[in-house]
Amino acid sequence: MTLEFKELTKKVEEMGATLAARDQALHEKAGLARARLRQAASQVDDLRAKLDAIRAAGVEWRGAAPSDEPPDAVHPLPPAPTQATLIAADGSQIFPDPHGLALYYLINVGSIVYRHGSGQAPDCYTMPTLYYRDEELFSEDGQLIRPRRIESYRDLAEIERLALLTKHTHNTPTITLTDGPLLLYGHVGPADRDTFEEDLARYLAQLTALQGNGVIAAGYVDRPRSPWVVSLLDLVGWDLPQPLPQRLGWREFQGLDDEALFKGLLQPGERSALFIAESAVNQRYAQSGHGIYFFYLNVSAVSLQPKIARVEVPEWVVRQPGAMDCLHALLYHQCRVIDGYPYVLARAHELAVVTPxxxxxxxxxxxxxxxxxxxxxxxxxxxxxxxxxxxxxxxxxx
Known part of the structure; x- marks a missing residue:
């Protein structure tokens, strides 16, 4: 049976009107938030003290912490190196189907080695892996593996591939890219604790391998919907309640995300200040020397049509002399190849996708x-x- 579109016409019209009103309200909130960001630059010590109190109290709060850069800093596009190596990996999967021919799942990882400025054709690879053994399909209590766990395995396969491809010495700066955040968010309940701990340990080990290989590792998030910096702005000029509640929710900027905030701040090619991801998971990363920082980048070529991406990097990339400028410049260059998205990630996705x-x-x-x-x-x-x-x-x- 096809959709009865005539039954949806009224609701679709109502949806359009609601979204238009919401857009106008968020536009006004974004203006206030940008003013608050400038205010935050003069209150960095106060914000850090509030974040220390939130951590010490064990309060559930996810947002951003200031880095050594002023929160309202804007960095112009630096010159790109004449030569560099970009290595990207992306994965896809077939989930197990209890109604199919047999129980199995598949993870396919596509990867590309792109030598910027060399004139050489990129090297492309596809690595499929089939999983069908009982220990790969079932938990100890006999439950079929969850889709989220397979997605974690896919993320691990991607970063393991990058670590393998960067083992060989490169004579140019080398950037590795994955599609999506570097932070893993797989722990959603007590039943997932053990598996998440196992996956996290393996993932952090691969970040250590990338660090040892001397690369600039980054995760690229297109059209980011997170409100991490906006959540930080909610703390500006606000006295924390005492005692602190178990969870801090929205105050002034509910519904506003970081993409909308930075669309009005960054011109094409510009990046924001660096921020530190504030979450329980990132505390675990930091304990292993891989605390995640992030910035926003306008990858558009047209001022009136901003395209904002979030880029995540480990702390050791931030500390590498020249690494941030190299990453900033080459990401923007890659996004100009196919108008708004890194070419190497698009190509890795093409290699990874499993078609019908x-x-x-x-x-x-x-x-x-x-x-x-x-x-x-x-x-x-x-x-x-x-x-x-x-x-x-x-x-x-x-």
Whole structure:
């Protein structure tokens, strides 16, 4: 049955009017927030004291902490190095399907080595891995692996690939890029604690490997929706309540995110100040020497059409002389290749994506092998029936 679009017409119109009103309200909030950001530059010591109190009290709060740079700092586009190496990795997956031919999942990692300024063609790789053993599919209590855990494995596979590709000596500055944040957020409840700790330890070990390989490691977040800096601005000029509640919520800027804040501050090619990600997870990173900093970058070429990205880097990148200017310049250059997104990440995604045709061919191979071993090679009745209805075009009733 197709959607009854006439039933949605009124709601879609209402949605448009609501979003327009919301946009206007957020535009006004963004102006106030930018003024507050300038105010924050003169209250850095006070903000740090408030953040110390929040941490000491164990209050649940996620936001940004000031770095050594003034919070309202704006950095112009620096000159790019004449030569550099950019290495990007991205992953995709097939999740296990209880109604499919057999239980398995697949992680495919695409990667690219791009030699900026050399005139050489990039090196491209694709690395698929199939998981099907019981210990890979089931937890100790017999539960099928969760999609979030597979996504964590994919993130690990990406950074492991980058660590492997950067083992070899490069004669130019080397930048590694992943699509998405460097901070892992996989711990969502007590049942996930052990698996998250295991994944986090492996991820931090790969960051250590990248640090040892002398690279500039970064995570790139397109169209960031986080309100980390906006949350910091909520603390400006505010006396913390005593005693502190278990959780600090919004005050003045609810609904406003950092993208909207920096759209009105950064011209094309400019980056914001560095901030420190303030979260319990990042405290764990910092204990291992990998505390995550971030900045915002306007990757647009047109002043009236800002495109804001968030870039995350470990502290050891921040401390590398010249690394921030190199990363800043080359990211902007990459985003100009295909108008608003790093070319190497776009290419890594193309290499990683598993298309429906790819999956069809994989399952044809699997069916052949199952039959050769005299094993059942059919989907469940539910999946088979859905397929029949979808492709026969038959409809019963309305």
């Amino acid at each position: 045709e790819d999956k069809r061919q994989l399952e044809a191979m699997l069916r052949h092998v199952l039959l050769r071993h005299r094993l059942p090679a059919d989907v469940s009745n539910k999946a088979r029936t859905k397929g029949l209805v979808r492709f026969s075009g038959r409809r019963h009733g309305r």
